[in-house]
Amino acid sequence: MGDELVIGGSGSFAVGTDELFTCAEQLRELWREMSALGSDLGVIDSLVSPWQLRSAAAPASAFDAEAEIHRARMVIAEVELQSRAMESAIEAAAAGYGFAEHFVGRMIHEFTGQFGAMLARFSPMLLLATLTGTAVLGVAGGILIEKANAGGQGPNRFGPNQRGPNQRGPNQPSRSPLGSSPLGSSPFSTSQAGRSGESHPAPWFREHNEIITNPLTVDLVRLASQASGDVVAGALGVPPQLTSLLGGAGVMIGSTAVMRAGSTIGLFKETPVRLVDTHMQTVSGSPNGFAERLSRVPDTETTDGAQVVIEKYSTPGDVDRFEVYIAGTVTFSPSADSEPWDMTSNMANAAGFGGGSYASVAAAMELAGIDSSSPVQFTGYSQGGGTAARLAASGDYNTQGLASFGGPTGQVQIPEGFPTVIVEHTDDIVPALGGEQVNNHAVLVERAVFSGREVPTDYAVPAHHYEYYEETARLMDKARSDQITKTGSRLDSFSSGATSVTSTAYQYERVPSQ
Template sequence: MSEPDDLGGQLLITPAGTVVVSTDAMLASVDRLRALEAALLIDIRRVIAADAIADGLPITGITPRLERLRDRCERARDAFGRMAENYTRLESAIEQAQRDLAAMIAAVVGPAAFGYLMRMILFQPHVLIAGALIGWAAIPDGPDGKLGTVRDFMIAHPELITSPEFVRFVSLVATSIDDAVLGGMGVPPWLVALPGFDLGRDGGVAAGAMTVAALGAMLGMFRETSVAVDRVSTHPVTDAPTGVRERFDRIPEVNQVRIEKYEADGMPPRFTVYVGPTETFSPYTDGEPWDLTSNTYGVAGLQAGSFRAVELAMAEAGIRPGDEVVLTGFSQGGLVATMVAASGDWNVVGLETHGAPAGNIPLPTGIAGMAIRNTDDLVPALAGPQLEHDLMQVERRAFREGVDIPTIEAAPAHQRSGYEATAAAIDDAESGAIREQIDALDTFATDYLDRPGGQATVMTFRATRE
């Protein structure tokens, strides 16, 4: 059930195979109207049959009234569909206009900014370093140093980065970095702003992430390494998760990968893989592969350390290419889970992500599950707008307009607590579209435990950079 003090907004749903956004309440109403239509159709047939044998009973006129009522249900259902289509069409037009304007601005400003930065890095790095040091020195020391001062400021002012408007700005920036690069290469701004003129089918998000990685590498950041994986524990588990919240609760921390193996007599094994979130946000590589380097490489479509670690863990757990797999991940874990599903190297039949910067990754069709995002969470926006709809998209504002945003942690809309509330709201959803996806992932594991010989084993893995 949803938390009694839930601060979030309504659920917005984009079913698989469409680009139409609807609320859970609207889809639930459509489901009820469809059920009422079917019931009325059955009643009409019964009345017609009764009329044929009534022999004078006073039922004349009932059938036309039932037909009119059924027609009203059908027209109401169609009206809901048109409302959703018009809303989506308007939102898409606004977003496209904003992206085109952002591309034009980036292409105009890009050459000067990009050229100045490159000259500083190549010819006057001391000036760049001096400027960075002066800026760093201007930050006052707090109880936990300068980083603590920055952290405390962001925690005290969560509204600065917790709003759908800021998230949209971040998304526009993510799709405009490649435009700035093109402008820096001398491509005319009017050409850069043309629809479809991007470095990739994802609106240039991957190209922009590659640019960030390349620039950071000049300063010793974003250096990828080899990774190693160790199995930390193996033990039986007696139950399978049911519902989005229970799956979310099994996403690990510290030991970044959890794999559950389900077996039943006469059946091939099934596996559920849970991938944890980012462990460190330092751009400098150390022993932790769930870091900012893996985030950047993952959005860029490159071989991120965390992605390679998950594949190593899957192989160590005994998952073969033909075995059915369901993946669940939070934040970077959702990005990595999406990369595994998109790789084509594994038989992924289900995927559930929470707050993942993975909107620029195309997925194969036929995968059950949901991509879940809080619309006031900036992290998913780092991958730009959602460009594919082969997986159901479920969105919700973590903190609806007018409520007090918590000042306990930075970026509260991206914290586990924010996604726990969203997961609970999804479990409470009434629409058949969401219930179908929840049931598909629930059944994947529980079905085996209900069979003769049903058993499950959980394995946890810890990955490190070498």
Template sequence: MAGDLVIGGGGSIAVATSELFEDARRLGELRALLSECHRQLVVIDRVVGVAQLNDLASPASALAAERAIDDASAALSRAAPVAEGLHLALIASADAYGIGESLAEQLAQDLAGRFGAMLGLFLPAIALELLPEILGIGAGVALGIALLPPEKREALFQTLPQWLRSKSVMLTDPRVVQLVRLMVMSADDFGGGLFKLPPDLVHAIGDEGLGLVGLATSSTVVVGIAGSRGVLAETAVSVTRAGATVPVTRAETYSDRAARVPQGAAQVRIDRYSQPGEPDRFEVYVGGTRDFSLEPGSEPWDMTSNMNAVAGREAGSYRAVAAAMADAGVTPSSPVLFTGYSQGGLIAAELAASGDYDTRGLYTLGAPAAQVEVPSSIPWVALEHTDDIVPAVGGSWASADPVLVRRQLFDDRPVSTEALFPAHQLAGYRETAALVDASHETRVVSALAGFDRFGEGTTRVDSTLYRGVREVASADPDRRSGG
């Protein structure tokens, strides 16, 4: 069902649907209630003995009541352990599922890594064999497009985005998403194969072994090669306020925070919490990618920042958020709670992991942040759609253990073709956030309670939007797209 939440992580091996955890909670409460009822009946039975019953006007009725109390007491004494057994069985099933899922993911990654290494090793020979056919097909397609009348060629290029969106069903398949995650995690193995390193050595130093190389290493290589050709090259950024500071109410739920992620021209929102006798606190909200082109333009929330952030480098969007925080008055000792969507979630995680701020909590939605080493002392709730390909490009959850809430957005409804990645849209994550608010699962409730304590005692909240811009002479200010 599209409403099912699968919850795991947060220091526990248990992984199951929110409904299962809710059933386990209710069974635990039922066991406590049955035990209490049994205790009270035992007390009543001891107070009203045979002597008191004989003194009553209707001893027969009293004796019947006594027998009923005994029967009820016996039934309760049997029911309480049964409820407790069911409660423990549900928790055990969640633990077993979590262990099984973890082992399956490790096995899949191990196999993908070994396959990637072998593919890299033999790819040059395969490519050389197929090169004539590839070049022939490519030349034929290019010639066919070139021979089209100008108006038809222009119409072809105009319909291309629509055609891509029509294929969103395939890109939204959870199996494709998982395949992308495995491919991303085996990129270092593929590179080792290309350099003719022994497969066992590649496996030993990669993610499946010592972890000396991995996704960040592969991304660094890509960024380095692309930068030498004038793309994915970082630049200076500047930040300005995108409007007046306005008073608002404090965020109280997961939905509240998801709703405050900026989507317009501004990419950052900072809410200042004022508390009498206490230093100001700040909630920082970071939006998603705005520009999907490879060559840097005026927009720092672009693919250049995406790739540099995944590579562990200081992305333009990271520096823009840091500058906005400095302007808002955030200091290294200021308590901060980060919320980020998509690229903004990746940046929020890196800011939290930097150690430069007194981070009290982290909340990400659809973020490719699985490889960011956020300290376990920082409460982190991460929302992912299993049919969203964007979090998958961040690899597997191996470097951190957030409370991970997953949901298949298009499980029982048609996949939207209005966007190339419909399961990644912020509207869908806001819908999921509302479902998380309705969940009674211990980990999500505990994390939200911690987020709420962040704002206790607040007497005033002021909100400011910020707009970051790349300082690139050739930047095209109109080259933007949502996301």
């Protein structure tokens, strides 16, 4: 059903539901208790032997007690044996499922990649047609999504970074500016862009969104994204023996090629960024739980366009700690205009170099006083999740934790050594754009949002919408499996005990191309 969490990662191939792993943990605790109890009874039983009882002319009740102890030890041993066997069976099933899923996925990817590389090698025009077509589809897709938003019931019906017309996170109050913004609310948000277009394509797009929400579509998008680098390599004449070694570079190569192809018609051109406005926000202490952590990701509609929020946690006698919250995509236009949280930044992040959103966050961090030694955690949603992963992977910061909700993080090589949780909906195409997930050490939480229920027609891409990731975060807070609870506790402990918490929002814009 749509409220079931599937958990993977944590350094193993095991994949299962929260209930399955919780059951295994309870069985593990049971056999440990039985083992300890059996040992205690064994010690008690060894204190007095049947020979000692007979020598002391003990009453019959003493012999009965001795027999009961023996029977109890046998029952306890049987319970321990059965619980050990059941725990092993559950873990073996989870590991077997995860390994089979990984093995089949790798086989499909290698076959598809090699096939695409072979076609591109013999027909380079296929590559040109593919990249040109991708750029054109990017334009059409961006326009279609923004027009679909226009057909919604008021603003924010689609915007993946938006919570609804009157919703705000609990720590995102009305703006308290330090300076006035010449832009005000970003005119390039999905809701603003949608109002400027005709709305007649919107009803069809929303009423048939079950196509884009189908998990099969998501799998195909993930496969195509992952294999794009193989196609490019084939067109460039890379030997087949080396194509399979691309690994995580596949998405990066494919995205770079798409950007270069798009730039020939004025699309996906990166620009510098500059600070527009910064203002303080009221915040009620450090975050507690996944839902509260996600709620602090800025919504540009309620932060007057600010895309980055940085919280500073101070404790006397200790170094300042920071948490960086990064917004999702604001506009889907592939033509870089004023808003850095656009499709150009999405493509640049996928290609592995700093896009407008990445550069904006890095600049905001510098203004906040974060240097290479400052302890910092990152939390992001959608494009913000992908940007957060890139920042954590850069090695430029003293990263202490990472939480990504709905971000395309699959091929971003996130370092080990700090708690990482990656949340994806299996019926959401946005995470699939990042290719296969390579961060096996991270806790991967998946959920099929619309499993067993009807796909709503009021959103263009519903499984990616903020409110459904908010639902998933609340389910994670209720989860009982160690993988989730321990990672959540480690993320929360980073800022616990702070005596002073400040929150600053930052808004950036692109510098117009000359």
